[in-house]
Amino acid sequence: MDNRIKEIRKSKKLSQEALANACSVSRQTINAIENNKYDPSLELAFQLAGNLNASVDELFLYKNRGNL
Numbered sequence: 001m002d003n004r005i006k007e008i009r010k011s012k013k014l015s016q017e018a019l020a021n022a023c024s025v026s027r028q029t030i031n032a033i034e035n036n037k038y039d040p041s042l043e044l045a046f047q048l049a050g051n052l053n054a055s056v057d058e059l060f061l062y063k064n065r066g067n068l
Helices: 007-012 016-023 027-034 040-050
Strands: none
Touching: 007 016, 007 027, 016 027, 016 040
């Protein structure tokens, strides 16, 4: 799943550390999410969205990998 977290975080002039602190996770977790190495839990996705004043849909771009 791709995301726009880095782009939106930078537009709000937030560091990874500041966003991590606001979401009660490590800076490494934010880095891994931004680099598509870790998909956050639904709870963390909503925390990220809330702290970035964005919707979950704005942050995460779902790529359909086939039919259901």
